[in-house]
Amino acid sequence: MEAAEKLAFTLLELMVESMGLPPCRTHKHFESSRTSLFRMNHYPVCPAPELALGVSRHKDTVALTILLQGDVEGLEVKCQDGEWITVKPNPEAFVINVGDVMQVYSNDKYQSIEHRVVVNKNVERYSFPYFFSPGHWVDLGPIPELTSDQCLPKYKSFNWGKYLKRRFDSNYKDLGVPNLQISDYRVNV
Numbered sequence: 001m002e003a004a005e006k007l008a009f010t011l012l013e014l015m016v017e018s019m020g021l022p023p024c025r026t027h028k029h030f031e032s033s034r035t036s037l038f039r040m041n042h043y044p045v046c047p048a049p050e051l052a053l054g055v056s057r058h059k060d061t062v063a064l065t066i067l068l069q070g071d072v073e074g075l076e077v078k079c080q081d082g083e084w085i086t087v088k089p090n091p092e093a094f095v096i097n098v099g100d101v102m103q104v105y106s107n108d109k110y111q112s113i114e115h116r117v118v119v120n121k122n123v124e125r126y127s128f129p130y131f132f133s134p135g136h137w138v139d140l141g142p143i144p145e146l147t148s149d150q151c152l153p154k155y156k157s158f159n160w161g162k163y164l165k166r167r168f169d170s171n172y173k174d175l176g177v178p179n180l181q182i183s184d185y186r187v188n189v
């Protein structure tokens with residue numbers, strides 16, 4: 001966990017710097033955050049992989065995901081042309097997903113990536129994501145220095161902890177209404 005968090009901070013700093021800001025600009029938002037988490041995913045073999053998905057299409061809610069895939073493929077990302085492509089597993093490398101928090105911070109300069117996991121008839125699969133997420137107290141919105149009269153904020157600010165609570169209140173049950181999304185906070189588009 002500690003090593004993953006350290007790597008996540010480094011990546012965050014590089015991305016923040018790439019937008020012309022001091023690298024530590026958002027550091028405080030993640031200090032002592034208790035919403036970051038490590039998960040282990042297990043995908044058993046599936047007799048009818050064409051009828052099922054391991055994880056259906058989604059974008060990660062967090063800032064960044066650091067994912068170790070093992071050596072069995074299954075992860076697919078959606079390209080701009082709408083095609084799904086396989087992310088070839090490399091057990092020596094992490095896959096980094098940009099999540100919704102970076103999209104909001106950056107006022108859409110960085111876009112969170114849509115992805116899904118397909119299952120396999122012959123071999124089970126494991127994956128190990130670390131989700132790097134701000135503290136619950138953070139009021140999240142586009143970083144003010146990135147907005148101006150010419151570049152209006154594309155999101156209104158919202159409290160991150162309350163957002164997560166509302167988003168996961170359903171505890172993965174289908175309540176028949178769409179889950180809360182960052183798009184619910186979109187303005188000026």
Ligand SMILES: O=C(O)CCC(=O)C(=O)O
Nearest residue numbers: 041055069075117127129
């Ligand atoms: O299993 C994977 O490769 C990715 C899993 C995933 O997208 C997730 O846990 O959010």
Ligand SMILES: [Fe+2]
Nearest residue numbers: 058059060115
């Ligand atoms: Fe994901």
